[in-house]
Amino acid sequence: MYDRILVPTDGSPAADAAVEHAVTLADRFDATLHALYVVDSTAYSALEAGTDVVADALEEEGREAVSRIAQAADDEELPVIEAVVSGTAYRSILEYADEEGIDMIVMGTHGRRGLDRYLLGSVTERVVRSADQPVLTVRHAEDE
Secondary structure (H helix, E strand, C coil), X not given: CCCEEEEEECCCHHHHHHHHHHHHHHHHHCCEEEEEEEEEHHHCCCCCCCHHHHHHHHHHHHHHHHHHHHHXXXXXXXXXXXXEEEXXXXXXXXXXXXXXXXXXXXXXXXXXXXXXXXXXXXXXXXXXXXXXXXXEEEXXXXXX
């Protein structure tokens, strides 16, 4: 049923909360786990100087984040593919899912409500609304 499961990460505790679920599903369905980090180019595109330093730091953060997911998959002897890409987060996740033939996306959500959610937006919410694949969201409350 699920051969390729994508777990995007931003390295946050909310994203980490989704990893356990993704690993469990990949183990259950004997699937390959795809760990994806998006270096969000919109986060540093307005800087006039030092963009290379910021981009390099974000790429390193991404490599570390997907490496933690790979370790969790390795602990369960699951095949894992690590990827760090640049772009707009939700678009890059959707593009990756389509290009790699992903069967399911597992994502964390920060558990924000009301005005915070409205003002900050949500990558997860955009993926849920736009993805052709099923998306499992794993809630992580900010207070926890």
